[in-house]
Amino acid sequence: MREFSTTELAKLLGISRQAVLKKIHSGELKARRVGRSFVINEKDLPSKISKNLSPFEEELLDKAVDKTIKDYEETLRLLGKE
Numbered sequence: 001m002r003e004f005s006t007t008e009l010a011k012l013l014g015i016s017r018q019a020v021l022k023k024i025h026s027g028e029l030k031a032r033r034v035g036r037s038f039v040i041n042e043k044d045l046p047s048k049i050s051k052n053l054s055p056f057e058e059e060l061l062d063k064a065v066d067k068t069i070k071d072y073e074e075t076l077r078l079l080g081k082e
Contacts, residue, residue, distance in 0.1 A: 001041055001042045001043050002041075002042045003039045003040065003041050003042065004039065004040045004042070004045075005037065005038075005039060005040075006020045006021060006024070006031075006037065006038050006040070009029075009040055020040075021038070024038055024040075029044070029045075030044040031044070
């Protein structure tokens with residue numbers, strides 16, 4: 001299993017390192033100390049964050065993408081030309 005530093009996880013989530021630290025201190029994220037830093041094991045990430053989706057989540061994601069393409073096809077095509 002891969003482990004993430006707070007900086008790596010912040011970049012992955014698109015939030016600040018301080019926000020990751022707040023999640024750790026509040027108990028929302030499980031982490032362990034390594035020296036003065038924290039590391040977060042991939043298996044301890046909530047399913048929404050980890051890269052492994054359940055078959056049900058994959059199906060929901062596929063349906064959402066299909067609906068977005070259907071509803072916004074022309075807009076997406078125009079945006080792709082920019």
